[in-house]
Amino acid sequence: MKGYLQIHDPLKPKGSVVGIDLGTTNSLVAAVIDGKARCLPADEGDGLLLPSVVHYADNGSVVVGKYAAQLLPQFPHDTIKSVKRFMGKSLGDVETKKLGAYQFATGKGVVRFQVKGGQPVTPIEVSGEILRQLKRKAESYFAGKVEQAVITVPAYFDDAQRQATRDAGRLAGLEVLRLLNEPTAAALAYGLDKGVQGVYAVYDLGGGTFDISILELIDGVFQVKSVGGDSALGGDDFDRAIVQKLMTARGISEPTPQQVASMLQLAQGAKERLTDSETTTLDFEGTPFPVSRADFNEWISSLLAKTGASVRRAIKDAGLTVEQVKGVVLVGGSTRVPAVRSYVAELFGKPALADIDPDQVVALGAAIQADLLTNEARKDEVLLLDVIPLSLGLETMGGVAEKLIPRNSAIPIAQAQVFTTFQDGQTGMDIHVVQGERELVADNRSLARFRLAGIPPMAAGMGRVQVIFRVDADGILSVAAKEETTGLEQKITVKPSHGLTDEEIEQMLLDSIDHAEDDMQRRMLAEQRVEAERLLMDGAKQLKENGDLLSADERKSFEQQLTRLAQITRTETDHEALKAAITEVDGLARPFVERIMDRAIGKAAVGHRMEDF
Amino acid sequence: MTHFDLFNLAPSVDLDVAALETQHRKLAMEWHPDRAGSDHHARRLAAEKSAALNDAIKVLKDPVRRAFYVLELKGVKLDSDQSAARVKMPMDFLEEIMEQREALDAVKATRKLDVAHVMAVKIRDARDKTLEQAQRALRRDDVPAATTALGRVRYYTRFLEEVDAFEEELLS
Known part of the structure; x- marks a missing residue:
């Protein structure tokens, strides 16, 4: 309610637009001010990084940011950290269990956290609280309304995860101008700042996600050639690698939630200290546990190798070789880890660029895109051409996934395919939309199912159903099915089964x-x-x-x-x-x-x- | 409207890809929904045009896809299994490709990627030579010869895709 008493300054822009990096570990909000992108205060005490931690208290009030993070060890069930990892996931989905000490409400569909002070909350609502806090801080900075935002997502996010993010924005009262891929945002920040041209790779290792993008920058067009990554791999896993070793050393097999939370916090501290020193010690329950950088590097080497596999695949998908990549941009706090930097340098045969703060670069890029989309004067400056990260297809006979739109297709895109009826007198056709690269439907992600009914009875093979996939500039899919003889049509915006309904x-x-x-x-x-x-x-x-x-x-x-x-x-x-x-x-x-x-x-x-x- | 029409080009297997990409960037700038303002109808139209453009560049940029597309414009569509099945392939060719596929399956079982790569190099070479035949046939408007050649290209391409899938499986 701070803004209530503040006097509006007519010189400041009304209805400012912002760019938001909704991160696994930290979230940031940035805006273009006097032609330059900069991050705005986001947390109490005006820190630029808002820890993506949300605490639900007894009385129903919600605390976001560093104060929430302080409450985490004491209230591990009611304090949600790394909520991004749960976006668009169902309870059955994930490694959900390994991600923390949460208690989940039972039931089908979207994951719900059982927290104090009311109804179970979904990851969308938790993310909505983070966004609301960023919106509030930006509004108090501008002393005016902030209603539009570009929000970044990992390039590797699937349709369900993207929709969940967009819904979180809606819940926070933001019109989401664009869901922008994080590496693309980073490239935008570099491209416009440094005026680079040519093929660049963006290596983005955050708290919970890894993204690799190969982009070409020519004549003001940022064309994404390919993307890849792992939506469940990040710096948090480095912490977990340390915790695992600590547990083995101490013979802990069934830690309490409090122990897990406290060990993770200690591990994170140790990881950060190892960036500048060769050895460190973490003090768990009164006994020191020494960790050297060499130990740590060894513990995380298999995680780094996983990123390397994604990088090679992305370069191949772009139809390029590693030598053609002119530079590598580092994004995400986890790229501060020296082992990550040396691994990337070795992988690309050249040292990586990191002159823009890797924590801020994504938010800055998002702010630039928000400005480009809303500022009439800058309209012709730059264009982003992005791609879809995962193939989209349909289930066909025998549980086989038929791809309609292959991964790394430029968006927006539309693709149609005709399917014929396979039984005499068949009056309906089930449409099952899937996303992923695998042969079998069961191995891919199920996005939606619907049924086109009312096909007039005819001989097998005579009924022809045209299915059209359309992917918009946000990478979100809508599907239409049309029976060709009658013109009977059905359209749906794919609402993932593990998302929330409208x-x-x-x-x-x-x-x-x-x-x-x-x-x-x-x-x-x-x-x-x-x-x-x-x-x-x-x-x-x-x-x-x-x-x-x-x-x-x-x-x-x-x-x-x-x-x-x-x-x-x-x-x-x-x-x-x-x-x-x-x-x-x-x-x-x-x-x-x-x-x-x-x-x-x-x-x-x-x-x-x-x-x- | 054909993919060539979008770029104001006459249908041809021969294209200057660099010039095509420059023109693509120019048109993309012009047609992207981000440039269409906030009007709903204008945005939708822009999205459709951009989608058509994205589809066109994907086909035209790639010499293999481009050749199939030129053939399609001449009335022979080889992109679906049904229509391709109508193209009679010589028995010896089918036997040869069948042997190659069996050999690839054996290599996949042993998970030897480098062996698969050696096989892929040979097949890619054969594909490129056959593609050139198809291109020559299309230039002189010899549809039957182009159809036969591209029919073979299809089998080679399938083989190469399988090697890619195998590589991906090993990478992940």
Whole structure:
């Protein structure tokens, strides 16, 4: 409510647009100000990095950022960290279990965290809280509304993960101008800052995701040639590698959630210290555990090798060789680890570029894209041509996935394919949309199922159904199916089975608006209570000092009024009713107040006279 | 409208790819939905045009796809299994390719990527030579000869895709 009292500066742009890096570990918000992108304060105390940690308290209040991170060891169930790893996932999906000490609500579909203070929350809502905090901080920076944003996602995010991110933006009250791939954002920040041309690789190792993109920059067009990566590999895994060794060393096989949280925190600290020193020690439960950089490098070497495989594949997909890559850009806090830098340098045969802060570069790129999309003057400067990260296809006979749009196709894109009926008199066709590279449907990600019904009965092979896939500039898919003889058509925007339905999103938005009203009610009630308390105090004071101005009856009546108001103040929850009571007492006190005023004037006059002498 | 029309080009197997890419960037700048402002209809139209452009560049940039497309414009569509099945391939060719596929399966079982690579080099060489035959046939408008040659290219391409898939499997 800070902005409430701030005066709008007409020189500052109204309705500013921002770029948001919604990261696994940290989130940032940036904007282009006076033609230059810069990160804005994001956390309490005005740090630029907002730890992506959300704490749910007993009373239903929500804490985001470093304060939430401080609450993590104490409340491991109610404090959600690395929520990005759960985006677009179902409970059955993941390694969900290994990701923390959370308690999940049972049920199908989207993952729900069981936290204190109310209903179970989905990753979309948790991410929404992070976005809301960033929006709030940006609004207080600009002293004005922020309603539009470009939000970055790992290039490797699938359709479900992208939709979840866009929904989180909606929940936070942001119009998502574009979901921008993180490496593309980083390239944009470098490209515009340094004026580079040619083929570049962006190696992005964050807390929980690894992305590799191969881009070509020519004549103001940023063309993504290929992307790859692993949506469940990042610096958090380095921490976990340390924890594993620590547990083995201590013979811990079944740690408590508190132990896990505390070990992970210690491991993260040790990892960071090893960037500058050769050895370090972490102190767990009073006993030191020494770790050398050489040990650490060895523990993470298999993780690095996994990134190398993705890099080779992406270069191959781009139709290039490693020698043709002119430079490598490092993104993500985990690229500070010396072993990562030397691994990348070896992989590409050249040292990597890191002159823009790897923590900020994605947010800065997002801010530039937001500016490019909304600033009429910059419209013709740059164009981003992005690709779809994973192949999109349909289930065909025998559970085989038929690809309609292969991975690394430039977007937007549309592709149609005709399927024929396979049974005499068949009146419906099941359409099962899948995403992934594997042969069998079961090995890929199921995005949606729907049924085209109402096909007129005809001989097998005569019914022809055309299925059209359209992928928009955000990389989000919609599917239409059309029976060709009747023109019968059905369209759906693919809503992943592990996402939230539009209805659920609407409900959450309504709830948050309801909450906003509750909050407003509470604030107004609090204000009226303060008002009432002031009146009661004044009344008591005046009775004491000027009570002689009232008759016994008047005094008794006034005292009764004050007692009544005191009671209402304690019990009334409707601010309107309280306000009415205050006005009433105020009115009744009026004759008394007038007499007091008269006396005061008299006193003042007397005083004057005395002073004059 | 054909892919060639989009770029204002006459259908041909011979294209200056660098010039094509320059023109693609120019058109992409012009047609991208980001340039269409906020009007819903204009954005939709831009998305459709961009999608058509993306499809066109993908086909035209690649000499193999381009040759198939030129043949398609001449009335022979080889891109689906049904239509391709109508093209009669010589028995000795089919036997040869079958042997190669069996050899590849054996190599896959032993997980020897370098051996698969050696096989791929040979096949790619054969594919490129056959593609040249197809291109020559298309230049002189000899549709039957082009069809036979591209029919073979199809089998070679399938083989190379299988090697790629094998490599990917080993990488991941």
